[in-house]
Amino acid sequence: MSLLITDIPDGQQVTEPGAYRMSMNWYHSQEVCPGPSVSSTGIRKAALESPHAFWKTFYGNPNRYPKKEDSDSLILGKAAHSLVLGDEVFDEHFIYVPKDAPKRPTKTQIANFERDGKWSDAALEGGEYWTEFEKKAAGRLMLKEEQVQKIFWMAENLNANPLAVEILKSDPKLIEVSMIWQDDITGLWLKSRVDCIPTNGYDFGDLKTFAPKSKNLRLSAIRAITDHGYPLQMALGLMGSEHVFGMSAQKCGLVMCQTAEPYDVIPAIVEADTLYWARVLIRDGLNKIKHGMDTGDWPGAGAELLTYEYPPSMTERLSDMQANGELPSV
16 A cells, blocks of 8 residues: 655644654644644544533643543553554553562662762662663653563453454554645544554454453453544544545445453444434534534533433333332322
8 A cells, every 4th residue: 555644743833634653642732733723533522522521622722621540440541552553662662670670779878879960789680671662661650560461461462363463454654644634614633643554455443442341252352442532433434535645435444342351352333324423423413523612611511401301111111010019109
């Protein structure tokens, strides 16, 4: 596959629709485009949660909520994602302390080094090692030893699943490509960064991690895909392909990796009708974002009164119990 992809350094603005290689931080910034830009994360918040949920976490809002520290589970998911995509991607974002690392120098040894300008014989090995390690660690997320072991198990199981490998098999140059274009209707700049553009029949492939909420792992994977709005993320990638590459894309695969034992891997294909409705929801989200930017109106989920009723299954059960005399008539 021969696609035009341009390298963009941090600080260089994108002014034309295209496919780019850039850092994740620059991709998420509001300076990367000449106007307001949104990715699938923001669109999903506006469409599936509320315009308020989008606005209070939007990088373009100076009064947004402070960014939360990444949880252990989120760090685990990001690291597994990076390792499976490739060692270079993993090394760019993460670092961990190997088991055979020497002990860190003590406070006294560090104070002596700062005073004398050299390490003592007892602290030499550890001092040199940790000085170099901390230079490498700058800007990267630190992983715990047990997290690294989990990631290796997840990667091992993924590589043993031919269907999962097929979805994520790609040229290294086609991993984490940023597609950026301007929406014809709202004028917003749109950004999509799929994990990979496979070289084997799939149009896009994406790796996700999930924590099952039941013993039925396949059902748990379906719930995770629905709850997180992953079809919208994939549909936005298809829209980007149409605008940026002039190509019609239809086949999207997801690889769902379990974050706890037995670290099962479930490959999935997103069905065409689902991708259609995902596009509808994307348009709804973009319309809500544009309305908010034009008017300053960012309604939350409680903007309208909620009418609560028992679910039909419960109503039917109560009706049967009443008919059988197990519940009184009132």
